[in-house]
Amino acid sequence: MNINATLIAQAVVMIVFVAICWRYIYPPILSVMKEREKRISDGLEAAKKADDSLEEAKLAFDKELNQAKAEAAEILDKANARASQIVSDATSKAEAEAEKILTSASTTIENETNKAKEELRQQMSDIIIDTTQKILGDEISKEKHEEILKKAAEEL
Amino acid sequence: MASELTTESYISHHLTNLTCGKTAEGWTCDPYKVDQMGFWAFHVDSLFWSIGLGALFVFVFRKAISKNSDASVAPSGMQNFVEMSIEFVEDNVQSLFGSVKNTLIAPLALTVFVWILLMNLMDLVPVDFLPVLAGHVAYAIAGDAVEWIKGPESLYFKVVPTTDPNITLGMAFGIFILTIYYSITVKGLKAFVAELTLHPFGKYMIPINFVLEMVNFIAKPISLGLRLFGNLYAGEMIFILIALMLFFSSIPIGVLGFGLHLVWALFHILIVALQAFIFMALTIAYLAMAHETEEH
Numbered sequence: 014m015n016i017n018a019t020l021i022a023q024a025v026v027m028i029v030f031v032a033i034c035w036r037y038i039y040p041p042i043l044s045v046m047k048e049r050e051k052r053i054s055d056g057l058e059a060a061k062k063a064d065d066s067l068e069e070a071k072l073a074f075d076k077e078l079n080q081a082k083a084e085a086a087e088i089l090d091k092a093n094a095r096a097s098q099i100v101s102d103a104t105s106k107a108e109a110e111a112e113k114i115l116t117s118a119s120t121t122i123e124n125e126t127n128k129a130k131e132e133l134r135q136q137m138s139d140i141i142i143d144t145t146q147k148i149l150g151d152e153i154s155k156e157k158h159e160e161i162l163k164k165a166a167e168e169l
Numbered sequence: 170m171a172s173e174l175t176t177e178s179y180i181s182h183h184l185t186n187l188t189c190g191k192t193a194e195g196w197t198c199d200p201y202k203v204d205q206m207g208f209w210a211f212h213v214d215s216l217f218w219s220i221g222l223g224a225l226f227v228f229v230f231r232k233a234i235s236k237n238s239d240a241s242v243a244p245s246g247m248q249n250f251v252e253m254s255i256e257f258v259e260d261n262v263q264s265l266f267g268s269v270k271n272t273l274i275a276p277l278a279l280t281v282f283v284w285i286l287l288m289n290l291m292d293l294v295p296v297d298f299l300p301v302l303a304g305h306v307a308y309a310i311a312g313d314a315v316e317w318i319k320g321p322e323s324l325y326f327k328v329v330p331t332t333d334p335n336i337t338l339g340m341a342f343g344i345f346i347l348t349i350y351y352s353i354t355v356k357g358l359k360a361f362v363a364e365l366t367l368h369p370f371g372k373y374m375i376p377i378n379f380v381l382e383m384v385n386f387i388a389k390p391i392s393l394g395l396r397l398f399g400n401l402y403a404g405e406m407i408f409i410l411i412a413l414m415l416f417f418s419s420i421p422i423g424v425l426g427f428g429l430h431l432v433w434a435l436f437h438i439l440i441v442a443l444q445a446f447i448f449m450a451l452t453i454a455y456l457a458m459a460h461e462t463e464e465h
Contacts (some may be wrong), residue, residue, distance in 0.1 A: 023339025
């Protein structure tokens with residue numbers, strides 16, 4: 014436990030180790046640490062930026078989507094309106110056509126009926142006259158009784 | 170020749186350094202000639218462990234850099250430990266030193282902290298293990314060639330360098346030199362001398378001021394070195410005393426000694442780290458004082 018030259022030797026050894034640490038150990042480690050710290054903070058900042066731009070893109074996307082939806086709805090409405098217009102147009106047209114056909118058909122039927130009636134009447138009056146002529150002989154002539162026949166035909 | 174193992178010889182064996190020095194007959198490490206060596210003697214064991222552990226510090230830290238010096242790679246293993254200790258030192262320097270830029274302070278503090286921590290940790294190696302091993306190795310290698318090695322126990326070997334006041338005071342001395350150097354370069358010689366002579370009583374009491382300030386100035390490195398030495402020496406002493414309990418060939422006392430050893434070792438871990446930290450903190454504080462330019 015004497016104080017001796019060990020003290021001086023230790024002081025010298027310490028200076029050597031401190032010098033080694035000062036020149037070759039501390040600065041490189043510290044610079045790597047600083048650089049890593051910078052990288053990490055840069056990375057965090059970049060991540061934050063990316064987050065922000067993602068948020069922005071999301072907002073833009075939502076906006077576009079809503080707009081597109083609105084447009085689609087509008088187009089759909091228009092198409093619907095147009096379709097119903099076409100349908101109603103077609104319906105009315107078809108109805109009119111049907112009406113027309115119906116009318117012409119009924120006219121034709123009536124005409125035919127009338128024609129047939131007329132013919133029937135004619136035939137009937139002919140038959141009647143014939144029959145009457147046969148019964149009454151020549152007393153009755155077609156010409157003489159034209160008036161009566163006609164009336165009868167009308168009554169039939 | 171300590172052929173008979175007594176309590177006294179056991180303790181003194183553990184508290185004596187392996188000392189080599191120059192005597193009238195030349196260089197020798199004979200423990201019985203220590204008195205003739207005078208000042209120019211070296212505690213070979215203390216210096217061996219001190220240099221070895223310092224080299225371990227340099228090796229481990231250098232390896233951590235070379236293994237992983239790329240900032241883009243996440244640190245792993247030893248690199249984490251190395252960076253953690255650097256961050257710890259950097260924080261302490263930052264809080265004590267503030268804005269003063271001096272690139273030497275942090276590496277100095279790191280070296281002092283890790284080195285002293287390693288030296289203190291040697292205290293946790295069982296007290297007899299390394300000395301007995303060293304004694305047997307020395308006897309096997311040089312027992313025939315060196316006349317003073319008469320048996321494994323004739324080699325004194327102290328393992329914990331910080332229980333040697335030469336080591337602790339040596340480091341405190343190195344820091345003292347640095348303090349003076351920075352006091353002169355930062356403040357200027359005139360201001361430094363004025364600081365030592367014009368306080369606390371003003372310029373008419375210069376001799377008294379000088380004596381008072383000198384005591385204050387010199388007390389710093391001495392207390393720095395002796396604090397570390399005292400704490401570790403006492404810790405080592407208690408380990409030795411606990412180990413002595415095994416001398417009584419009684420099983421209960423032996424078991425008690427075993428338990429006490431465990432308890433003291435656990436408690437000593439705290440002292441080991443705390444003393445290393447205190448030495449580092451005071452080193453930074455003294456150097457910070459050397460950089461203070463304003464009057465106080």
